[in-house]
Amino acid sequence: MDNSYESRKLLGEYLLFHYGKDEEVMPWSEGPKNGLQFPVRTVHELLDSSSLKSSIKPKALDVGCSVGRSTFELTAYCQEVLGCDLSKSFIDAAQTLSDRFELPYQYLEEGDFYKSTIAKVNSLSDTPPSFFVADACCLPSELLNFDVVHAANLICRLPDPVLFFKQLPNLVKKGGQLILATPFTWLEEYTPKEKWIGSGDSENKLSHYLSPFFKLEKKVELPFVIREHRRKFQYSVSLGTRWRRVENK
């Protein structure tokens, strides 16, 4: 399938979604503010930091990380943090931010007029995250035993979400945590209909695919706003969940 995540417009859209100032993302005072800072909230609202204290050097993997904001947030809790995505342009942007802490970019204002701004990251730890291109349906086999695996708004962009689920018991170490967020926006342009994990009952189907290896620990609603241009926004509500990797039954 086409990777539509490679265009200039989308790169600007995602850099703005992840690193834009609140007033850049939502310039209208009447607009929904509860959808701002989504890639920060998926980490801080869902991660259980207390259970990481037993690990000497906790490590985290952010799958489908896009331009990497949640990956940077994970460095506040884990010493080794990796982010991966299928889009090379997203990964290049994220790695540049990790190396240089800033990245000039443009986002669409209207028609073909783009506004220039700069994405900036504050160093949250001494060890910056690393980024690489990878397919969530077929991750490198050496990726194993992470304390935290984070995958936000990814599963309904995959051609076969079950292929991703099947890798999770090996990706997350026993006692580790899986952070998932998904608005279940099933679209045939990304996922053939026979691979949708549900239709109206996707929330229950998550447990079906994740058990017996994972136990649901936390569930939150996570609204998010993506600005397409100055006068057009996507408002969605992602279901945020935290799952504990349990012993195999």
Ligand SMILES: C[S@@+](CC[C@H](N)C(=O)[O-])C[C@H]1O[C@@H](n2cnc3c(N)ncnc32)[C@H](O)[C@@H]1O
């Ligand atoms: C809706 S975006 C979500 C990005 C980010 N996690 C967030 O919450 O903003 C979906 C991301 O999944 C990536 N993606 C799509 N198919 C993928 C695949 N097979 N493997 C890895 N990443 C993929 C896209 O490039 C895009 O960055």
